[in-house]
């Protein structure tokens with residue numbers, strides 16, 4: 001059965017390319033840190049950090065990361081705690097874990113892959129990120145379709161279906177490929193990302209400033225504000241946990257390292273119990289972790305942290321221990337985190353905030 005999408009035809013590629021590249025020459029961003037001394041490693045690092053994160057947020061993280069790991073071999077040789085520590089605050093930690101895994105693979109091969117298939121086989125590199133690396137670092141004619149470009153193309157063609165739906169998504173890739181030029185592909189790619197990030201923004205786009213305004217169908221139809229269509233909404237589930245805050249001499253907080261898979265994988269967090277845990281459950285957790293019973297338990301506030309697919313409601317219970325064990329378990333996966341001289345470890349954002357509040 002044919003649909004509206006079957007009737008969509010690309011514009012002439014050179015029309016789009018010329019408009020975009022001419023705009024880039026005057027207004028495109030040309031001095032971002034990853035645009036200087038371009039290497040595949042630096043481009044790849046920036047592309048991973050820029051997934052779901054804005055340029056202004058990424059820049060300090062990117063510079064800090066590069067200062068610590070100027071070469072991919074140094075990243076490959078780092079511990080996961082070092083990597084996650086430098087990522088703390090940037091969110092979506094699977095990006096950091098995959099970055100680390102990929103660095104080890106590439107360092108071992110001693111060559112950065114330069115084709116779509118090999119790049120996409122690496123952890124954390126999807127089709128759009130692979131395309132961006134090829135276009136920007138290797139000057140190869142490869143298309144990208146990140147969130148910004150998706151929004152521009154959806155509006156350019158006035159696509160009124162949700163871009164995540166398969167048929168629309170496939171069509172967007174066809175359009176992205178048809179417009180990607182053979183020459184100046186790095187500039188074109190950067191320009192499309194810039195137009196999406198600064199002009200064809202979410203909500204109300206700045207169409208009068210857009211190089212595509214004369215051809216853009218959403219602009220002509222005056223429906224740009226309504227596009228892209230939102231994902232059909234599903235209610236986000238809520239999970240609840242109780243977290244134990246055990247302190248030592250008011251300046252150390254007990255943390256344990258989470259398993260490498262699942263939420264906050266390999267990050268350091270507080271011991272967790274089900275939200276309906278009672279006094280007996282807390283006693284038993286204290287025996288297990290500290291080999292002693294709590295002297296006092298004081299319930300703290302609850303707060304919510306929202307992931308992309310669920311809300312996590314966290315309630316804290318502050319524990320005074322009858323005696324503080326000098327050694328904890330094997331010492332590898334548990335620490336007394338020093339609030340005054342924090343260790344270089346990866347912390348989930350809400351735990352980092354909580355630790356700051358405890359210190360204050």
Ligand code: SF4
Nearest residue numbers: 200207210213216224
């Ligand atoms: S004209 Fe407006 S809606 Fe169309 S691509 Fe440009 S900014 Fe987006």
